[in-house]
Amino acid sequence: MTATDTHRLRSAEAIDAARAENRAALIGYLPVGYPDLAGSIDAARVLIDHGADMIELGLPYSDPVMDGPIIQKAASASLAGGTRTRHVIEAVEALSGRGAAILVMSYWNPILAYGPDAFARDLAAAGGAGVITPDLIPDEGADWIAASEEHGVDRVFLVAPSSPRDRLAHVVSHTRGFVYAASTMGVTGTRASVSAATEGLVERTRAAGAQNVCVGLGVSNGDQAAQVGAYADGVIVGSAFVRALLENEGDGTASRTALAAVADDLRSGVERARR
Amino acid sequence: MSTSDPRPAIPDLTRPDGELRSEAGPYFGDFGGRFLPEALVPALDELRETYEKAVLDPEFIEELQRLAREYTGRPSLLSEAPRFSQLAGGARILLKREDLNHTGSHKINNVLGQALLTKRMGKTRLIAETGAGQHGVATATAAALFGLDCTIYMGEEDTERQALNVARMRLLGAEVVAVTQGSRTLKDAINEAFRDWVANVESTHYLLGTVAGPHPFPVMVRDFHRIIGEEAREQTLEVAGRLPDAVVACVGGGSNAMGIFHAFLDDTDPLVRLVGCEAGGDGIATGRHSATIGGGTAGVLHGARSFVMQDEDGQTIPSHSISAGLDYPSVGPEHAWLADIGRAEYRAIDDGPAMEAFALLSMTEGIMPAIESAHALAGALELGRELGEDAVILVSLSGRGDKDVDTASRWFGLVGDGPASGDLAALRAQARATSDSTDPKETR
Numbered sequence: 001m002t003a004t005d006t007h008r009l010r011s012a013e014a015i016d017a018a019r020a021e022n023r024a025a026l027i028g029y030l031p032v033g034y035p036d037l038a039g040s041i042d043a044a045r046v047l048i049d050h051g052a053d054m055i056e057l058g059l060p061y062s063d064p065v066m067d068g069p070i071i072q073k074a075a076s077a078s079l080a081g082g083t084r085t086r087h088v089i090e091a092v093e094a095l096s097g098r099g100a101a102i103l104v105m106s107y108w109n110p111i112l113a114y115g116p117d118a119f120a121r122d123l124a125a126a127g128g129a130g131v132i133t134p135d136l137i138p139d140e141g142a143d144w145i146a147a148s149e150e151h152g153v154d155r156v157f158l159v160a161p162s163s164p165r166d167r168l169a170h171v172v173s174h175t176r177g178f179v180y181a182a183s184t185m186g187v188t189g190t191r192a193s194v195s196a197a198t199e200g201l202v203e204r205t206r207a208a209g210a211q212n213v214c215v216g217l218g219v220s221n222g223d224q225a226a227q228v229g230a231y232a233d234g235v236i237v238g239s240a241f242v243r244a245l246l247e248n249e250g251d252g253t254a255s256r257t258a259l260a261a262v263a264d265d266l267r268s269g270v271e272r273a274r275r
Numbered sequence: 276m277s278t279s280d281p282r283p284a285i286p287d288l289t290r291p292d293g294e295l296r297s298e299a300g301p302y303f304g305d306f307g308g309r310f311l312p313e314a315l316v317p318a319l320d321e322l323r324e325t326y327e328k329a330v331l332d333p334e335f336i337e338e339l340q341r342l343a344r345e346y347t348g349r350p351s352l353l354s355e356a357p358r359f360s361q362l363a364g365g366a367r368i369l370l371k372r373e374d375l376n377h378t379g380s381h382k383i384n385n386v387l388g389q390a391l392l393t394k395r396m397g398k399t400r401l402i403a404e405t406g407a408g409q410h411g412v413a414t415a416t417a418a419a420l421f422g423l424d425c426t427i428y429m430g431e432e433d434t435e436r437q438a439l440n441v442a443r444m445r446l447l448g449a450e451v452v453a454v455t456q457g458s459r460t461l462k463d464a465i466n467e468a469f470r471d472w473v474a475n476v477e478s479t480h481y482l483l484g485t486v487a488g489p490h491p492f493p494v495m496v497r498d499f500h501r502i503i504g505e506e507a508r509e510q511t512l513e514v515a516g517r518l519p520d521a522v523v524a525c526v527g528g529g530s531n532a533m534g535i536f537h538a539f540l541d542d543t544d545p546l547v548r549l550v551g552c553e554a555g556g557d558g559i560a561t562g563r564h565s566a567t568i569g570g571g572t573a574g575v576l577h578g579a580r581s582f583v584m585q586d587e588d589g590q591t592i593p594s595h596s597i598s599a600g601l602d603y604p605s606v607g608p609e610h611a612w613l614a615d616i617g618r619a620e621y622r623a624i625d626d627g628p629a630m631e632a633f634a635l636l637s638m639t640e641g642i643m644p645a646i647e648s649a650h651a652l653a654g655a656l657e658l659g660r661e662l663g664e665d666a667v668i669l670v671s672l673s674g675r676g677d678k679d680v681d682t683a684s685r686w687f688g689l690v691g692d693g694p695a696s697g698d699l700a701a702l703r704a705q706a707r708a709t710s711d712s713t714d715p716k717e718t719r
Binding site: 010061062063064065066068072076079084085108109110112113114134135136137140157158159160161162164167171182184185186187224266 | 297308309310311312313314315316317318456457463466469470473474475477478574575576577578583585587588589590591
């Protein structure tokens with residue numbers, strides 16, 4: 001444990017705090033560097049001020065196979081604007097200590113290029129809670145598991161509706177913080193409804209030993225957050241926030257207003273979910 | 276070999292003997308693996324299990340053999356190239372004629388194998404990426420043959436430079452989706468195919484067209500192409516009386532190269548050199564190239580650890596080549612490993628020498644190669660001049676050039692308003708000189 005550990009909020013703590021209020025945690029995703037570095041930090045502050053318990057900072061990547069058109073568009077604009085991996089660490093530092101746990105969501109190759117140990121070290125030093133790795137399965141993650149253990153960084157692996165029992169057990173046993181349950185077989189994006197089968201996936205993941213299971217992919221409004229928040233430990237929302245930014249591109253005030261409205265709606269959803 | 280003597284065991288997909296030939300993944304040294312979302316793990320497991328069972332099932336092997344013989348037209352010929360050989364320092368060039376396969380390239384070997392597996396898995400839809408369109412055409416063909424739905428993802432830039440193949444795929448009944456993301460080339464088509472696959476995996480098989488991607492694709496695709504090298508090794512022994520000094524193939528993802536290299540992997544004493552020709556594009560020094568082994572670094576792309584063209588942050592650098600089929604910023608993990616251990620060597624062939632070889636083979640032998648294959652031919656010209664006239668060089672002629680007539684016509688200034696990049700008249704003079712000055716090697 002390093003000295004910074006005592007100051008940084010871990011994902012399980014954020015989930016526990018929400019649980020103490022009898023609700024699911026609200027987790028908001030934003031890509032670092034869109035519309036620019038300062039703008040993305042500003043946007044994340046809006047989410048925290050409007051009820052997000054955790055922030056997922058996306059590290060933009062050139063080949064995002066798990067992302068749909070909305071996040072692809074923002075991520076490629078971010079890269080075109082010159083976003084570097086170190087900017088993500090800077091964003092973590094700027095956002096930690098404000099009451100929300102700060103995670104990074106990154107495809108594996110940028111972390112591999114940075115050095116898994118260096119990335120975990122620098123993330124922890126910046127006050128980050130952990131990393132979500134959508135294209136790294138635990139089977140390939142020996143370096144990452146060692147690095148995240150060494151530096152006390154949460155390790156969030158994913159499960160999907162297709163995951164059989166043995167895979168669930170495997171993923172759960174290597175995860176720390178929470179398990180990310182993909183609500184659908186598909187990529188990120190807003191969807192008209194969240195599959196009713198998602199509750200079953202959350203139950204199966206808990207049966208495999210998970211303490212905390214958060215649901216992502218396709219959740220975009222308060223009603224869906226209320227539906228998912230009734231059974232999940234956290235509700236993860238990305239594309240709805242990014243869309244609010246894309247639709248108000250070039251207008252910082254309008255962007256903040258739109259983000260706040262989406263966040264308020266989602267927060268009210270998780271608050272009424274279990275009542 | 277004679278067609279009246281069909282060899283019973285080809286393709287034999289069981290593990291061969293030999294230290295290097297028996298490598299079966301998921302790792303090749305530090306390379307390979309499965310770097311993909313958890314959601315796809317069950318599909319990869321199902322594919323691996325289906326494949327491993329199929330290769331031990333005589334019914335599957337017989338069906339694959341029947342298709343190879345009666346549909347693809349195997350075994351493919353081994354052709355002497357006597358006049359072209361004169362341009363290669365007199366080294367004897369032997370061409371493995373995968374261009375003569377049905378659909379015009381080696382791609383059909385893998386496609387038929389995976390289409391049969393698709394039926395075994397009870398899936399009804401094929402998706403595939405394509406660069407030059409050769410793999411897309413082969414996949415659309417197999418979909419038609421087996422009554423499967425088919426969607427082909429192709430970078431928008433490639434749909435423009437390979438318009439003929441887009442039309443072929445549509446005429447075969449496939450849907451062609453032009454991918455407008457990223458660099459709008461092969462890597463982006465692969466991204467889009469993975470996105471489709473994760474959303475439709477219950478009904479859909481992703482028929483990956485090269486020896487890249489997550490396990491089991493690199494091993495499985497290689498095994499379906501092993502027939503190229505197994506035939507060519509026997510044919511070379513028959514016509515030359517010995518093994519070749521070198522085997523040359525173009526390398527994008529590297530499927531035709533792995534297919535022809537594999538049979539020779541353990542031929543190390545005397546050494547059969549294995550030479551992969553990557554696309555040098557405008558030249559490695561310009562950064563506009565696709566020479567992943569020559570100019571890339573170790574990293575992960577599209578599900579495997581291999582060499583990748585990437586910046587210091589691990590962001591993929593767009594590749595470039597005049598050949599859409601080689602325009603890919605990674606390479607199969609087995610190639611990365613063969614380069615790493617020094618068993619195979621890789622050299623970069625720039626656009627210019629590749630186009631010269633394209634024209635020279637056309638004008639000396641009446642065989643118009645795909646521009647992809649022309650990179651191997653340019654490599655053979657280099658190698659022949661290095662090795663001299665006693666050398667025997669086996670070249671994988673992986674595809675035919677019909678699809679490239681438009682690109683070549685522009686390059687040589689036959690159509691279009693732009694200045695010509697290549698001097699066709701000078702190449703024609705070179706070609707004429709061979710026939711006029713030297714006795715064709717008919718005694719061989």
